[in-house]
Amino acid sequence: MSLREPLHRRTLIKILLLITGVSGVIFFALNMSRGLYVLGTVELIVAAYSLLLYRVVSRTEHLDKWILAYLIPFLTTMMFALAQPGASDTIFVWVFLIPQISYLLTGVGRGFVITAFYLFTAACIFLYRFYSSGVISPVSVANIVICAVAIWSFAHHYEHGRERYSRKLLHFAERDSLTGLLNRMRLAELVESEIRNARARQQSVAIVLLDLDYFKTVNDRYGHPAGDEALIFTAEKLQSVVRRTDYIFRLGGEEFCILLPGADLNAGREVAESARRALEQGDFHIGELDVPFTGSFGVAVSGRDGDSLIDLYHAADQRLYAAKHAGRNRVVSDEMELMFSVAEPAD
Numbered sequence: 001m002s003l004r005e006p007l008h009r010r011t012l013i014k015i016l017l018l019i020t021g022v023s024g025v026i027f028f029a030l031n032m033s034r035g036l037y038v039l040g041t042v043e044l045i046v047a048a049y050s051l052l053l054y055r056v057v058s059r060t061e062h063l064d065k066w067i068l069a070y071l072i073p074f075l076t077t078m079m080f081a082l083a084q085p086g087a088s089d090t091i092f093v094w095v096f097l098i099p100q101i102s103y104l105l106t107g108v109g110r111g112f113v114i115t116a117f118y119l120f121t122a123a124c125i126f127l128y129r130f131y132s133s134g135v136i137s138p139v140s141v142a143n144i145v146i147c148a149v150a151i152w153s154f155a156h157h158y159e160h161g162r163e164r165y166s167r168k169l170l171h172f173a174e175r176d177s178l179t180g181l182l183n184r185m186r187l188a189e190l191v192e193s194e195i196r197n198a199r200a201r202q203q204s205v206a207i208v209l210l211d212l213d214y215f216k217t218v219n220d221r222y223g224h225p226a227g228d229e230a231l232i233f234t235a236e237k238l239q240s241v242v243r244r245t246d247y248i249f250r251l252g253g254e255e256f257c258i259l260l261p262g263a264d265l266n267a268g269r270e271v272a273e274s275a276r277r278a279l280e281q282g283d284f285h286i287g288e289l290d291v292p293f294t295g296s297f298g299v300a301v302s303g304r305d306g307d308s309l310i311d312l313y314h315a316a317d318q319r320l321y322a323a324k325h326a327g328r329n330r331v332v333s334d335e336m337e338l339m340f341s342v343a344e345p346a347d
C-alpha cells in the first residue's frame with residue numbers, strides 16, 4: 001500500500017458505509033410505518049448503495065473517486081430528507097457530521113467546498129422550514145450557527161495540520177537527508193509505475209546507475225565532511241543534466257540512480273555521458289583546493305533488459321561493474337561494450 005494514501009480514509013469510509021447502510025434500513029422501516037413512502041424508499045436505496053460500496057472500497061485502488069461517489073449522493077439525500085415537511089426535526093443533527101466527514105474523507109481543499117455547499121443548503125432548508133414560521137428563536141439560530149461554525153473550524157484546522165504533518169513525514173521517508181534526492185524506497189515505487197505508463201504509450205524507460213570512483217580517497221584525504229560536500233555537489237551536477245520529468249535517487253553511500261521515463265537506450269546513454277562529463281569537468285573545491293573526482297555509469301532500458309526493477313537494476317549494475325573494471329570514468333550501456341570492457345580493461 002502506498003504511503004501516499006491517507007490510511008484512515010479507507011477505514012473511515014467503511015465505518016460510514018456500515019452506519020448509513022444499517023441506519024438506512026432502520027429509517028426505511030420507520031418512515032414506511034409513518035406513511036413517508038418516498039423518503040422511506042430513498043433511505044432504502046441509499047442503504048443498498050452503501051452496502052454495495054462497502055465491498056468496492058475494501059479493495060479499490062481509486063479510493064478518492066469512490067469516496068466522492070458515496071459522499072455526494074449521501075449528502076444530497078440528507079438535504080432531500082431535511083426538506084421533507086413530515087421528517088422529524090431532529091434529523092437536522094446529521095448536518096453537524098458534514099464538516100467532519102467531508103474533511104476527513106476528502107482533505108482540506110475538497111472538504112472546504114463540500115462543507116460550504118451543503119452547510120449553506122442545510123441552513124436555507126432550516127430557515128425555510130422553521131424560522132419563517134416563528135418556531136425557532138434568534139437565540140436558537142445563533143446557538144446552532146455558532147456550533148456548526150466551531151465544528152467546521154475544528155475539522156478544517158485538524159485536517160490542515162494533519163496534511164502538513166504527513167507531507168513532512170513523507171518527505172523524510174522518501175528522501176535522502178544529505179542530498180535531498182529521492183531514496184531507494186521511492187525507486188521501487190516509481191520504476192514499476194513508470195514502466196507501466198511507458199508500456200501503455202509504447203515507450204521505454206531507461207535507468208542510469210552511477211558509482212563515484214575512488215571515493216574512499218576523497219574521504220581519507222580531505223575528511224568525511226568534505227566527502228559529504230562532494231556527494232551534495234554530485235547531486236547538483238546530476239540535477240543539471242536531467243529533464244524536470246526525470247528522477248534522481250541516492251541509493252546509499254556514493255551510489256546514485258537516474259530514472260528517465262520515456263527514454264530509449266540512446267537517450268539514457270546521452271544523459272549518462274552528460275553526467276559523466278559534468279562530474280569530470282566539475283570544479284569541486286575544498287577551500288582553495290581543487291578536488292577532482294569522477295564516476296562510472298551503467299545504463300539499462302526497459303523492454304530490452306527486462307520489465308521489472310530487478311531486471312533493470314541487475315543489467316545496469318552489471319554494466320556499472322564493467323565500467324569500473326574497464327578503468328572507471330566511463331559509461332557502459334550494452335552487452336558488446338560489456339564484453340569488450342571486461343575482456344580489455346583499460347588499466
Ligand SMILES: Nc1nc2c(ncn2[C@@H]2O[C@H](COP(=O)(O)OP(=O)(O)OP(=O)(O)O)[C@@H](O)[C@H]2O)c(=O)[nH]1
Binds near residue numbers: 214219226227231324
Ligand atoms: N562522506 C561520506 N562518505 C560516504 C558516505 N557513504 C559512504 N561513504 C564512503 O564512500 C566510500 C566508498 O568506498 P568504496 O566502496 O571502497 O568505493 P570507492 O573508494 O569509491 O572505490 P570504487 O567504487 O571501486 O571506485 C567509503 O569510504 C565510505 O565511507 C557518506 O554519506 N558520506
